[in-house]
Structure formats: structure tokens, C-alpha cells
Amino acid sequence: MAEAITKRRPPRHHGLSAKTLRQLERATGRLATASVAAMEARLPWFGRLTADQRASVLLITQAGAAGFVAWLRDSKEALKLTTEAFRDAPAELSRWISLRQAVGLVRLAIEVFEEELPEFAVNEAERAALIEGILRYGREIAFAAANSYAAAAEARGAWDARLEALVVDGIVRGDAEESVLSRAAALGWDPSLKATVLVGTPPSDDPPAVVFEVRSRAARVSRSVLLSVQGSRLVVVVGGPTDGTQKDREALGKLSLAFADGPVVAGPTVPSLAEAHHSAAEALSGLRAIVGWPAAPRPARSSELLPERALSGDAEAERRLIEEIAKPLEDAGPTLLTTVETYLESGGVLETCARELFVHPNTVRYRLKKASELTGRNPAEPRDALVLRIALTVGRLARARGIW
Incomplete structure (x- = not known):
């Protein structure tokens, strides 16, 4: 008899009764709506979103509320359920909401849930369990969102690296100006910047390490760069003037430290990226001929290597x-x-x-x-x-x- 009563007894999860869980399930829509209303009232930037974007946030919040109830029913599957509930949300959010703003939305939604959840508890024990549950669930949501944003950033970084390599390759090969300029614009390159091409040997066989070294040195001299490792050579397009002030003249010398030991050649500075293929052609010609001048400076200007270039058939x-x-x-x-x-x-x-x-x-x-x-x-x-x-x-x- 006792065994039969035990089998008929409703299961309890996280110290919650089945009745409380059913009430939470029915109230998920109301909780999500209250959360979005709080976002509109407390976050100035939220009101600037379009109606479709705000509706998307509402659907995401509803999915989060439903996921919270499912999480309460089976805490062993907490991470899996949380990730599934928000699988598509960060990918969509990241297009028009930054990670900081997304975390702010999660924090505000958790605050609203904390305010609303106690009314569903039948006693103090359940109230404490609900508060603890939403805090733990909010932590999982925040980590899931951060991981998704990080994955999206890595994907964008990989795509940017491929696009940058295409731009530099197009400059070296002298491709159509429009295709190069449109791709460079997608990378944030200022079309009004002067451009100078530097060529030499990469300092490492690890492309990410090369990129880090070049970009860190470019940041020290406040220069924009586009770069690509092409086999045994490193090609860097430097934005801005390289003559005039002493600081401008020293920029190429400091950037040449990002190359491996050996010759580094700089092409002429051209008015814009559209003419950068001329700078690249001269820099590569100089790199092939610089072996004829053992005492060449580093970096050497392609114009300083005219005799060696002429002797090599340029x-x-x-x-x-x-x-x-x-x-x-x-x-x-x-x-x-x-x-x-x-x-x-x-x-x-x-x-x-x-x-x-x-x-x-x-x-x-x-x-x-x-x-x-x-x-x-x-x-x-x-x-x-x-x-x-x-x-x-x-x-x-x-x-x-x-x-x-």
C-alpha cells in the first residue's frame, strides 16, 4: 500500500511541487512580456530597435522562460537544454545587439523573474528554491550567450582574414580596382588613405602569430594595415604617408621589425589603395633584386634599388x-x-x-x-x-x- 502511494505521489524537482511547475508553464508568456516591458522602460537603446527586432527579443525571452521550466524539471540536462533553447538567439542578436547589451537584457530578464516568481511558490522553501533556480539558470544563459558571441566573433575573424588575403592578393596581381576597393571597404579601410606596400619574409610559420606581430607593431605607430602571408613572403599594405615628418619616415622602419631577419623592401607611396598594385609591383621587383646590394638599408625603398632591378631585367x-x-x-x-x-x-x-x-x-x-x-x-x-x-x-x- 505504501509503495503504491509512493508511486502515485507527484515528483518534486528542485524542491518544487508539480503544481508549481504547471503554474510556471502557463505563466511563461506573461513573464516574457513583463521582461520585455521592463526592457523598454529601463534601457534607452531598446526603444530604438525596430518592431521586428523587439518581437524577436520577446520570442527569445519566451523561449528562455520555457527553458527555465524545463531546466527545473531535469537539472542534469541543464546545459543542454539551455543551449538548445538559445541556439538561434545569439546568432540573430549578434547582428544588431552587442554582447554587452545582450548581457544587459539577460540581467534585466532575471530581475523581472526574481520579482514575479515568488507568487508561484506555495511556501518559503519553494520561494527560496525558485530564486536559487533562476539565478543558476541566468548564469547558464549568460555563459551560453557569451560562448555564442565568441563563436560568432571567431567566425567573423576567420572570414575577415580570408577577405583580407583576397584584397592583398588582388593588389599583388593587379586585379580590377573596384573589386579590391569594395573588399577593403568591407574590412573598414579608409579609401582616402595613402598606401605603401612592404614585402619581406614572415617571422614565423604560424600565420596567427604573424598577424599578431604585424598588427601589434602597426598599432604602436597608429597605422592601418592589410597583410597576407604568401608562401615564403609576407606582404603588408601600410596606410598613411611615409615621408614628410620624422614620425612618418620612422613608421616603415618600425613596421619592418615585424618581418624575419633579412631584406625588407618598400614600394613607393601611392595616393590611395586603388594604385597600390604599382607599389606592390615595385616592392616585389626590389625584393628579387636586393641580393645584388648586400649593404642595402632595412627597409630599402624600391627606388633605391633601380640599378639592381634594371640588371635583373626590370x-x-x-x-x-x-x-x-x-x-x-x-x-x-x-x-x-x-x-x-x-x-x-x-x-x-x-x-x-x-x-x-x-x-x-x-x-x-x-x-x-x-x-x-x-x-x-x-x-x-x-x-x-x-x-x-x-x-x-x-x-x-x-x-x-x-x-x-
Whole structure:
């Protein structure tokens, strides 16, 4: 007889009677509505949501209330039930509500439940059990929401990384400007920023570690960057000017510390990302040719590597050597050109050059100064002398081929 009575006795969960659980089930809609009303009254930003978004919050809150009752019935499945009840909520919420705002909604809903739940308890023991239950359930909800937001952030981060790699790859390959610009805009790149491409060797085989290193150094110099690891090379697009103030000039040097030991080459600074493929082409050409200049600075500008680039077959470097050096010297007249050629052939000895030309050394000095003003290269400097010599040689070869 006692066993039969025990079997017929309603089960009790968390110290709650079956009657209380049934009352809670019937009141889930009212509790959810009261929670949303409190959100509208206490949260200023909630009123700015659209009607559809507020309706979504109401449905999510109703699911949470129903999940609370189910959780009370079977606490062993608490985490599973909580996750299932809010499986779709964070994915939808994260589109228009931040994690901080979502946690605020959960906190406010828990407060409303705490205020409303005691009326369903038949005694003090059940009242205490309900309060304890909603606090524990709220904790599970908060953790579930945080995990979902974190997963969404990781997914967005992975997508952003793939999109960023596509942008940098498009710049390197010289893809259509519109496709590159639209993708860069999706990443938050300011289209009015100047752009400079840096290339070198990545400091690690671990891409996340490379990204962290580059971005942390870019943050220190307050620069926007786009980057991609392409096999054995690291390509970084740096936003902003790289000349002018000392701070601007030092930016590339500090960013080059994010690369592995070895050469780093910077292309020219272009007006916007739309022209960044020109900077990338010159930077990559410089990286291939920099082996010819062991004492090159780090980073080296692609314009400083014109002789090595020309010797490696870069037609653009040959064109610039002709237009910037050989042609201005020739246009200045045979006297100036002959003086520069004789000075270079004499090993940079002023007196020897003067004797060869039958002029006073001061005359040679004057002509060399004029040549330096025209070309930006001082024949008395060893590196500039090499550039002048290669430029004049390239010019002669181009003329012999009928190109110039």
C-alpha cells in the first residue's frame, strides 16, 4: 500500500511541487512580456530597435522562460537544454545587439523573474528554491550567450582574414580596382588613405602569430594595415604617408621589425589603395633584386634599388633610370654629360677628370653640382656614382636598340 502511494505521489524537482511547475508553464508568456516591458522602460537603446527586432527579443525571452521550466524539471540536462533553447538567439542578436547589451537584457530578464516568481511558490522553501533556480539558470544563459558571441566573433575573424588575403592578393596581381576597393571597404579601410606596400619574409610559420606581430607593431605607430602571408613572403599594405615628418619616415622602419631577419623592401607611396598594385609591383621587383646590394638599408625603398632591378631585367627600372637620369643629363648638353662620364671613368678623382677635360677643377665641381641638381644623385657618393653609371649604360643600350 505504501509503495503504491509512493508511486502515485507527484515528483518534486528542485524542491518544487508539480503544481508549481504547471503554474510556471502557463505563466511563461506573461513573464516574457513583463521582461520585455521592463526592457523598454529601463534601457534607452531598446526603444530604438525596430518592431521586428523587439518581437524577436520577446520570442527569445519566451523561449528562455520555457527553458527555465524545463531546466527545473531535469537539472542534469541543464546545459543542454539551455543551449538548445538559445541556439538561434545569439546568432540573430549578434547582428544588431552587442554582447554587452545582450548581457544587459539577460540581467534585466532575471530581475523581472526574481520579482514575479515568488507568487508561484506555495511556501518559503519553494520561494527560496525558485530564486536559487533562476539565478543558476541566468548564469547558464549568460555563459551560453557569451560562448555564442565568441563563436560568432571567431567566425567573423576567420572570414575577415580570408577577405583580407583576397584584397592583398588582388593588389599583388593587379586585379580590377573596384573589386579590391569594395573588399577593403568591407574590412573598414579608409579609401582616402595613402598606401605603401612592404614585402619581406614572415617571422614565423604560424600565420596567427604573424598577424599578431604585424598588427601589434602597426598599432604602436597608429597605422592601418592589410597583410597576407604568401608562401615564403609576407606582404603588408601600410596606410598613411611615409615621408614628410620624422614620425612618418620612422613608421616603415618600425613596421619592418615585424618581418624575419633579412631584406625588407618598400614600394613607393601611392595616393590611395586603388594604385597600390604599382607599389606592390615595385616592392616585389626590389625584393628579387636586393641580393645584388648586400649593404642595402632595412627597409630599402624600391627606388633605391633601380640599378639592381634594371640588371635583373626590370623594364620599369630601366625606364626610370633613363627618364630620371640619362635623359636629363643628355638634354643638358654634351658638356655636362661628358664631364659626368669622364669623372666616373677617372674613379671619382677630381684632378684627373679636370686634366682629361683640360679645365680647372672648380669647373668640374660646378658641372658635377649641376648634374646632381638635375638627377638627385651626387657623383662623389659611391652609391650614387653606381646609379649614374648604370643609368648611363642602360641609356646607351636603349638607344642602340632604338628604344630611346
